[in-house]
Amino acid sequence: MWIPRTNPTVYKALVALQxxxxxxxxxxxxxxxRIRVSQINGCAYCLHMHLSDARSAExxxxAVGMVALWADAPHLFTDRERAALDLAEHVTQVGDDGVPDxxxxxxxxxxxxxxxxQVIAAIVMINAWNRIAVAGRYPAGLDERRMP
Incomplete structure (x- = not known):
């Protein structure tokens, strides 16, 4: 299942929301x-894509290598980044305990x-993309943004 090809209206709406x-x-x-949420969700397709995007974003x-253990490497992340990553982990795993106050x-x-x-919307969007890619069996290394 390749959403861009099989469901272009849905794909265009998702891209606009993204x-x-x-x-x-x-x-x-x-x-x-995007990297942390993709790690949690086990989405190799999105993780591969966003590792590449992180390099482009310099x-x-x-930091990329330590994002999974961000709480143990505070010198690599700002207070805002740590707060966003903590929120991302809880929103991604919302069914476990919700988002603590x-x-x-x-x-x-x-x-x-x-x-x-915007932070919450970004977290929700990468979760949506992860679920599409995992359910659709998208392979790591492919990037629909660069497909004809």
């Missing part, structure tokens, strides 16, 4: 979120309301 969710987010922060290799409140202190909405 673009809207990324507006105003720093490229580094957006890629860190995210240093040390302290996680949400920490993010709400570091991001204004509009920024926080």
């Amino acid at each position: 673009r809207a969710s990324a507006e105003g987010l720093a490229p580094r922060l957006a890629e860190l979120i 995210v240093e290799p040390e 302290n996680v949400f409140e920490r993010a709400a202190v570091l991001f204004d309301e509009v920024e926080l909405g």
